[in-house]
Amino acid sequence: MLYSTVTPADKRAALRAALASGELLRFPGAFNPLSARLITEKGFEGVYISGAVISADLGLPDIGLTTLTEVAGRAAQISRMSDLPSLVDADTGFGEPMNVARTVQQLEDAGVAGLHIEDQVNPKRCGHLDGKAVVDEDTAIKRIKAAVSARRDANLLIMARTDIRALDGLNSAIDRAKALVDAGADAIFPEAMVDLAEFEAVRAAVDVPILANMTEFGKSELFTNQQLADVGVNIVIYPVSLLRLAMGAAERGLDTILAEGSLTSRVPEMQTRARLYELLDYQSYGSFDTSVFNFTLDGNR
């Protein structure tokens, strides 16, 4: 009821322990706080907070227009809805290394268990689009060093994302990943890997957990959990998937009103009122005030 029963510090410790187990951790992207509850209830290991989703939610393209305040605010709203650890997309860190340091502290205060900072230039773009550009190694390292030195909880997971694969190939991605680990990164997000062999090569090159981004309509094939686990991937994200599913359903629903003059034919696809209330744990609020949950849905359609 109301909020997570686990403190951010405990979630960070739990994420560290889960990563140490070597099991593949599945982090679907929550497109709002309520969807984080669904992810939690279904038994996933973590919640991803996507920059692409936060941007899209505001009707903006994912090109670095969102502010640290907006991202930290959304990260806090989503993180507090779940007992699971959350991993937030900190894009390029919102500025120079000094800004990266502030970003880390703000996101830490928002209650996330980890965050990733990428080596793209600004304006950035989705890692699965063509025409990206990355900063030089020295700048990328400075971002990660700033992030590591700024955290107050040693368990906050600082993940370095490199977008260099799409520009300079796999060997450059491996070199950069190693340099970022040497700079203090706790984990690596090798963006836009094209096949499993590439994940395997990154896995072999670094000694820290690695993440696979199973975003749809991108450069990577959508590998199964088993395939990813077999090549030693530690975290898989489905960053925009729930938003895509929900928006697909919303669009079909709007078309149905236009075509049929009613949504009756779509009702079987909808989450019911009873299921929504269950997810909200509505009934528990009666423990504060017995007049809050004193109805049944028996008379409802």
Ligand SMILES: C[C@](O)(C(=O)O)[C@H](CC(=O)O)C(=O)O
């Ligand atoms: C993971 C990602 O950074 C995100 O913001 O969710 C995006 C996802 C996407 O745009 O499909 C990415 O750059 O891969």
Ligand SMILES: [Mg+2]
């Ligand atoms: Mg992103």
